[in-house]
Amino acid sequence: MATHAVLNPHPSHPGNNARDPKRALVLLTACCGVFVSFASILIYTFGVFLKPLAANFGWSRAQVSLAFTFTALTVAICSPFIGRLLDRYPARRIVIPCTAIYGLAFGSLAFLTPHLWHLLLVFVILGMVGNGTTQLGYARVVSAWFDQSRGRALAAVMAGSGAGSMVFPPLAQALISAYGWRAAYAALGGLILLLGIPLAATFLYEPESLRTATIERNAQLAREPIFRSIATFPFLGIVSALLLFSFATNGLNTHWAALLTDRGFPPVQAATVLSVAGCAALVSKLSTGYLLDRFFAGRAAAALVTLCAAGFLLVIYCRTTPAAFAGAILVGVGMGAESDAVPYLLTRYFGLQ
Numbered sequence: 001m002a003t004h005a006v007l008n009p010h011p012s013h014p015g016n017n018a019r020d021p022k023r024a025l026v027l028l029t030a031c032c033g034v035f036v037s038f039a040s041i042l043i044y045t046f047g048v049f050l051k052p053l054a055a056n057f058g059w060s061r062a063q064v065s066l067a068f069t070f071t072a073l074t075v076a077i078c079s080p081f082i083g084r085l086l087d088r089y090p091a092r093r094i095v096i097p098c099t100a101i102y103g104l105a106f107g108s109l110a111f112l113t114p115h116l117w118h119l120l121l122v123f124v125i126l127g128m129v130g131n132g133t134t135q136l137g138y139a140r141v142v143s144a145w146f147d148q149s150r151g152r153a154l155a156a157v158m159a160g161s162g163a164g165s166m167v168f169p170p171l172a173q174a175l176i177s178a179y180g181w182r183a184a185y186a187a188l189g190g191l192i193l194l195l196g197i198p199l200a201a202t203f204l205y206e207p208e209s210l211r212t213a214t215i216e217r218n219a220q221l222a223r224e225p226i227f228r229s230i231a232t233f234p235f236l237g238i239v240s241a242l243l244l245f246s247f248a249t250n251g252l253n254t255h256w257a258a259l260l261t262d263r264g265f266p267p268v269q270a271a272t273v274l275s276v277a278g279c280a281a282l283v284s285k286l287s288t289g290y291l292l293d294r295f296f297a298g299r300a301a302a303a304l305v306t307l308c309a310a311g312f313l314l315v316i317y318c319r320t321t322p323a324a325f326a327g328a329i330l331v332g333v334g335m336g337a338e339s340d341a342v343p344y345l346l347t348r349y350f351g352l353q
Contacts, residue, residue, distance in 0.1 A: 022205070023145045027153060029199040030138035031160035033095065036192045038102060038130035039339070040164030042071070043250070044278060045172040045188070047257035048271060052181040057114050061258060066116075067123040068254045072246075074127025082132045091141045092204040098132025099196040101125065107189020110182040133196065135161065139343040141206050151297075151344055155289025158339045162282025165335075169257070169274035173267060234349045238342065245305065245338055248312060252331065256315075263319050273324050277332035284336025292344050301341035308334020 034040060046068055053064050085094050105125045112118060131137070135157055146153035168188070175184035229235055256277075260270035284304065291300040311330025314323050 022203075022207075025203040026141060026145055026205070027156055029203040030135075030142050030157040032195050032199050033099070033133065033138055033160070033204075034135055034157055035160035035164045036103075036195045037133040037135075037161060037164070038075075038126065039134045040161045041168050041188055041192065042106065042126060042130070043253050044165040044274060045168050046254055047274070048169055048172045048176065049181055049184070050255070050258050051261065052176055053112075053119070056181070057116075059116060061255070063116055064119070065254050067119050068250070070120050071123040071127035071130065072250055074124050075130045078128050079131045079136070082129075082136065086132075086137065086140060090206060091137055092200055094132050095137040095200050095204060096197055098129040098137065099192065099200065101129045102133050103189050103192035103196060105129075105189075106192060107186050110186035110189070112182075112185075135339060135343055138204075139347070141204060143343075143347050144207050149293070150347065151291075151293035151340070152289040154343055155285050155287075155292075155340050158285040158336070159282055161339060162278060162285045162336055165278030165281055165332075166275050167278070169278065170268070170271045173271035177267075229350050234345075238345055238349075241305075242338070242342055245308075245334075249308075249331070249335055249338075252312070252315065259315075260324065265321075265324070269321075273328045276325055277328035277335070280329040280332025281336035281339075282332075284333045285340055288337045288340040289344075292341065297341065297345055297348065301337055301345070304337035304341075305334050308337070 050061060050064050053059065054061055082094065082098070105122055109119075109122055112122075135154070138157055139154060142153050142157055143150050172184050172188065175187055179187075256274060257267070257270045260273055261267055265273070288300070288304060291304075307330050311327045311332075311334065314327030314330065318324070318327065
């Protein structure tokens with residue numbers, strides 16, 4: 001009973017019933033930010049660029065995919081520090097620099113040299129700032145503006161990521177086919193800067209109540225170590241599930257396009273399969289928010305991730321076109337659910353800290 005109360009509270013909050021247009025602008029800013037974020041562009045287009053890079057420089061796929069491993073490990077190392085900064089400072093002070101570095105670094109891949117260390121170095125830089133561009137950078141601000149409808153608001157934010165995962169694989173493939181992979185990297189890097197920075201600089205502001213709470217929270221954080229929250233079953237359970245889920249989905253996203261073309265799929269069709277997965281993730285992000293607000297959140301998330309596991313079985317063992325698209329839909333459902341459920345569960349169990 002106590003756990004259910006934590007997951008489904010009904011506290012009063014000044015932003016719950018306020019008809020403040022700032023809320024809509026904050027939500028729009030967050031949606032656009034995650035649309036071009038690390039989780040949207042880099043993860044979903046990596047597999048599209050894998051073969052062109054390997055063919056151009058004579059690298060093996062293992063060497064190219066090592067860059068993804070480096071960036072994933074760097075994200076894991078740097079995320080706690082980014083989270084600490086987001087606890088202590090307004091989100092825009094973290095999101096804007098991270099987005100600027102991310103966009104410039106991604107665009108700089110247009111000037112990639114034949115040295116593997118150059119690729120690895122750029123991806124380490126991308127990993128250092130990556131989570132500052134994702135929902136991690138926006139979730140606390142959005143959560144502060146939306147309380148009782150928090151699940152749906154976070155789902156709307158993640159819909160930006162879902163839209164990006166649907167749009168960018170075929171867009172990247174089209175740019176590569178028409179202009180080459182260097183021009184594709186440059187164009188996508190410019191788009192990150194264009195959509196990610198101006199809106200955040202203008203509209204990504206926290207409500208006054210959260211600014212006041214930040215001062216009180218910083219004093220509290222100085223007295224209470226974070227390990228009191230980390231050393232709990234809910235936190236360890238969430239992190240363990242996320243770790244296993246990330247191993248599976250990151251490995252698939254890295255090689256998905258190459259896996260399909262190896263099985264005889266044309267590159268455009270392989271990109272379409274990735275786009276279908278992104279479309280399923282988008283639908284899942286939107287519907288998961290409703291499910292999290294309506295039902296016991298942990299069980300709803302577990303059911304959706306189970307569908308993702310079924311999708312992996314289709315990807316691994318089935319080689320027909322219908323099976324490829326069916327697997328993409330089920331995997332996309334799970335990826336959309338994960339990105340909504342994690343910030344929702346963390347804020348419900350531990351508050352906005």
